[in-house]
Amino acid sequence: MQQLNHQRKLTMNKRPTLADIKEAHQRIRPHIHKTPVVTCNVLNEITGANLFFKCENFQKVGAFKFRGACNTVFSLAEKEANRGVVTHSSGNHAAALALAARKRGITARIVMPSNAPPVKIEAVKHYGGIITFCEPTLASRETTAAKVIEQTGATMIHPFNDHRIIAGQGTAALELMEQVTDLDYVLAPVGGGGLLSGTAITAKALKSRIKVIGCEPKHADDAYRSIKAGRIIPSDNPNTIADGLKTSLGDKTFPIIRELVDDIILVTEEQIITAMRLIFERMKIIVEPSSAVAFAVLLTQNLNVAGKKVGIIISGGNVDFSRFFEGFGDN
């Protein structure tokens, strides 16, 4: 195991291949859910395509993020792992890293802004993560994380700009393409690009003619603009309900997406809400706005999928229902 981990560390300085993604799948398999692929006649009728939803909302911690976190944590050499891991995040990656670390029996330290939603703080605590609060600025997050690393020797685990993370996220598409053969399209949302780049590597390696589409909110369109410009152009304070997609591409995800992704298609906030509502009402499953972005692309008329087999990666299902249930039953 030690040997394997060591090899892994070396190879993962390069962009992951399908072989790396298959190896990641072997590594994380005992810890993750093999999530189901769900279909829906009504949504097929609406779009004229055969849709296959890969339900990572049913993944542990409620999001695909657990795959990448798990792969990275279990890729660490023993000595490195024993010093623990650290990240700064207020989203699904924080909970995912906490659970992955607990499964390996090591410590996860999570730097979170003091104004993080209580439900996110609770999730990290629930999985045994140790929280260090900081000011709600990127500068404060980074200096606080640096301090934690200095004090503990913990390894920083970036939420997406890491080849081990990318390889882990690529395992969702690997399962999808085992579960449904001969897809014509795979759609995935794009924020930092971990999921999209892992998906693209897997999909193109398994079937070169498949089209891989990145799905992005108009209000956080850095991937769209970056691909067009041929260089990373980060979003400046993006504002979208798809809060998981506010992050911009990194130097590891950008080149993979530029090379392998066929198109980035943008959606409006209204289309995201319509898509999310259709999924709630027709499929009876809970998806977060970032996940609805991929299905929303099919409502734009900017992608002709008539008669095609389309895989859609539902990235997660962590939705805040506080207000819904507070008012529930009132008329």
Next chain:
Amino acid sequence: MQQLNHQRKLTMNKRPTLADIKEAHQRIRPHIHKTPVVTCNVLNEITGANLFFKCENFQKVGAFKFRGACNTVFSLAEKEANRGVVTHSSGNHAAALALAARKRGITARIVMPSNAPPVKIEAVKHYGGIITFCEPTLASRETTAAKVIEQTGATMIHPFNDHRIIAGQGTAALELMEQVTDLDYVLAPVGGGGLLSGTAITAKALKSRIKVIGCEPKHADDAYRSIKAGRIIPSDNPNTIADGLKTSLGDKTFPIIRELVDDIILVTEEQIITAMRLIFERMKIIVEPSSAVAFAVLLTQNLNVAGKKVGIIISGGNVDFSRFFEGFGDN
């Protein structure tokens, strides 16, 4: 087929047996979804039991009601079927009957109160049902339905007090007990009692030692009171968020439940909301309040299921999300 239908009509004047339920399953199989059984580690931890959720929220029209409607519509003799079917309902049964009729190629006429929610009216129209509006009183519903029958010769299909409906609803438990062997308990919500009585016949016939529990809101506790009194005591204008459970037992469902159901356990409105929220947040699936009632029973401490295998029938997933999505994205 004509012959079979005729036999069916005769036999279905008596209480259905497991054989009838198996025959119903054969009859409706080409038309229904075989719904999945879902598990959730967190809810197992909370209850100390092994829970198996039979997801009729993923059934066609979003509820188990399609099973009974389908069985009844496809049990009708040709001549009878050709005159169409009718019901008065503003709930899941209306949509279920409309779709079942469309699948057989006959007409469904649905009497609905003029103040029925637009979403329910749309659902019936979507499945091709012909709506006749009436005043929002039981008297007006019944006289309007009688008029439709007089004019068209259509057959009235009661939502629960009909042995063919009961046999159809029993097919959910039949699938569940094929999907999960050796259950110790089966829990189902009780309104009019179609689902609970069908479930009880199936479960007890397949495994005599299984416990069948009816789950009912305190605010619509007619089944609880009726079983205690040994006679039907209808609810008087019940008020619960579990709107599918406001109806009272009928003379066909009551004797089955009295004989075969081990206990009726009541839950508060608060427990229903807590249960619904846990299912949303932990399982990432959408269930209607009536469905949450069955899981809510496990939060009452009135049923000791520690270490047991417990089947829970999730009856449906039709929730009105209008207000949720209207405010979505606002902070």
